[in-house]
Amino acid sequence: MDDLVARFRAGEEAAVREVHQRYAGAVRTVARSQLSDPELISEVVQQTFIKAWRAASSFEPGREFAPWLYAIARRTTIDVIRREGRQAHTTVDEEQEAEPGTSESFEHVWERWEVRRAVDELPAGEREVVRLSNLEGFTHEEVAMRLGVPIGTVKSRSARAYRRLASSLRHLDLFANQTGVAHVEGGEAQ
Template sequence: MDDLIRRFREGDPDAVRGVYQRHAGAVTTVVRSIVGGDAALCADVVQQTFLKAWRAAHTVDADRDLAPWLHAIARRAAIDAVRHERRPTIGGHAPEVDVPVDPPSFERTWEAHEVRRALDDLPPDEREVLRLSHLLGMTHAEVAAHLGIPVGTVKSRSHRGHRRLAAALAHLQVGGDDANRSADDAVPHGGGAP
């Protein structure tokens, strides 16, 4: 039995913080995949998720992982929030139209979480180079200028970072054509060469 889960079930405030610290990244990924880019709504739903989890902590099976349970709460809370946001206000608005909300599959959400965790596990210098080049679309020369380091250093950190990601994400690759893909396909390429 995980001591953190046991203490969480008992309502220990330090355990609640520990659960938040351990699972907030994955819960945020689940919520963001449903609510989109509305940062304020995403933060509200993440907070609601952990509040609902805390209120229902006594129902948790102490011998099971909390992640799937928290992800289910997050998905329901995010879908409810999206539906609530789309309701018209009272007044002369057009009638309410039901819009189907298809949350991403569990597999897709889990893969996104695994990629995020693999990135978080990289050494900070490699993670920063990959963040600047892939997420901000900087070229190696722009990354070098931004960080005040030689272009060769940027290239070597990028190469090491991609190798580490390939090893960390190898379990996500499935047989067939996917087996021939390199793990750096899991990281979107920006404007710079990897």
């Protein structure tokens, strides 16, 4: 990761694209938690990576890159909200208000960031199975038909994906209580 950050800091195009591809989804999750306007969400994403590049010279090698970038994404989101001079989602409709991922405080955003990162790090085949099952609501049989693979493959991919996610997210203490993220964000630094 240090090498990638160093190349990112140097403005190497491939590194900038790789950093974006690794973290863009998570950054969008932060922005979408507070904003509904697609243009503002895009602005937050773009500004977050540009600010990160500008500040990369002060990033301490060896540190965790993700929490550092998360802090920038969060601050950028707040700045956009303040600039717009309104609270997030003042124009969203009731359906959007009811969505669990919108119009929420930042209390759970770190949790969402981490979950998004864990999902993005799944192998593509496993991620697609989980997406079709959880977002689209398909059964394993339906997923198998859509992907053109045996149902056993779908089941094994799903099992592996869930184990990976559980392992990746265990540090959030999600499984100990429903407010695990508050525990994480309230922890002592270092």
